[in-house]
Amino acid sequence: MYRHSVEIIENKKIASNIYKMTIISNHVAQTANPGQFIHIKIPYDESLLLRRPISINGVNRDQNLVDIVYQVVGKGTKILSHLVTGEKLDILGPLGRGFWIPKGTKKIYIVGGGCGVAPIRFIGERWNHLDITSFLGFRGQSWAYQIDEFEKFSIKVFLSSDDGSIGFKGPIISLLDKQLSIDKPDLIMACGPIHMIKALQKTLIKYDIPCQISLEERMGCGIGGCLVCTCAIGSKNNWNYKKVCTHGPVFWSEEVILDGEFETKC
Ligand SMILES: Cc1cc2nc3c(=O)[nH]c(=O)nc-3n(C[C@H](O)[C@H](O)[C@H](O)COP(=O)(O)OP(=O)(O)OC[C@H]3O[C@@H](n4cnc5c(N)ncnc54)[C@H](O)[C@@H]3O)c2cc1C
Ligand code: FES
Known part of the structure; x- marks a missing residue:
């Protein structure tokens, strides 16, 4: 754990209700692993005593930059969305035990739903020597983000949405299930809402494939x-x-x- 003050380099809307913030932190950029998070003290509102955890979306080690992507759901994330370049944030991190690659892993499927897409991008960025297929589920086209980033490191990107405005209409786990019936990876890594994780667990009963999930x-x-x-x-x-x-x-x-x-x- 390391508490420090970081400067905001950029904070911009990238999809409906979804923001990407870039901060500068030598410590986080150099030491963070995919799946870890930073714990942010929300400024300007003393009533928000608890820090807000947000996963690391990616890092640029050469420039000590750290990206996070967050959805505005309440008071804390609303305040974050209004912060501008040059403002400071008090953070702890990187925290938690992230994803890991077991010995011998060559081929992985990474699965993200909604704001759970953000942390799995870091997997592809860090471990792009692996054979990666991505499965990304969104509410709809206007909620989708960073698909181009996934295309850079994925052999294939499968997309789905609740309303069918982008990709397959339906849950991303249905697409994953279909793909698993024809081709199996060494490992699956996933992050998303509880209903997605439950559907994933149910699907995996049929297949003997190790899977790491981020809660x-x-x-x-x-x-x-x-x-x-x-x-x-x-x-x-x-x-x-x-x-x-x-x-x-x-x-x-x-x-x-x-x-x-x-x-x-x-
Ligand atoms: C390890 C970890 C990593 C996370 N990474 C990300 C990320 O990369 N991007 C992102 O957008 N969000 C992420 N979250 C969720 C994020 O922390 C919450 O959305 C945020 O704390 C909400 O703060 P708020 O003050 O805006 O909302 P609040 O006012 O605290 O809550 C608003 C609403 O959101 C619900 N809510 C708040 N936190 C959670 C939660 N953790 N799970 C489910 N529902 C919640 C509340 O029940 C309430 O209905 C992560 C959470 C954890 C634990
Ligand atoms: S958040 Fe306090 S023990 Fe996990």
Whole structure:
């Protein structure tokens, strides 16, 4: 954990309600891994005591630049969207245990839904020596972002939207399922809303493919001290609460218990 003040280099709208912010941080740019996040103190509103976690979207190590992409959903992200070049942010990070590449992995499928597309872009940027296929799901055309970035490192980009205005009309997991029935990767990595993650877990029952998922649980401290972010990890008969902020946010999909009595926790 490293708390520091960073300068905003750019903050711009890139899709409906979605913003990309670039900050300058030598520490984050040089040390962050895909799946890690920064924990941001929201300025100008003392009532917002809790920091807001936002995943790292990509880094430029030569220039010490760090990109984040965030959706405006409440007071904190609204304030972020109004910040301009030159303003400062108080951040902690990089935090959490991100994605990792097990030995022997050559071919990966990366899957993102909504604002979960943002963290998986960093996977492709960092590990572009791998054979990567991307699956991106959006609400619709006006919500879609960074598709061109994924095209740079992907062999193929599959797109879907809720309203059919871009790509396949329907859930991105349906497209993934169809592709898995004809071609299998060594590893799947995913981030998205809980309903997408649940659909992914259900689909994976049919296939013997390892999958890492990033959970976007509500957070407090972000550093393991408050237990706000706990999630049930293990098997139905043998599980433990783990902290998403420090043990995760990335876990093996088969270990994450999202249904039944655990639904309210995750
Ligand atoms: C590890 C991690 C990484 C994240 N990365 C990103 C990212 O890259 N881009 C991005 O847009 N968002 C990301 N999020 C979610 C982001 O942190 C929240 O959207 C943000 O904190 C909301 O702050 P707010 O003050 O605007 O909204 P609030 O006023 O706090 O909440 C507004 C609404 O959003 C809901 N909400 C808030 N936080 C979450 C959450 N974590 N999960 C589900 N619903 C939530 C609340 O229930 C409420 O309905 C991430 C969350 C985690 C835990
Ligand atoms: S957010 Fe405090 S323990 Fe995870």
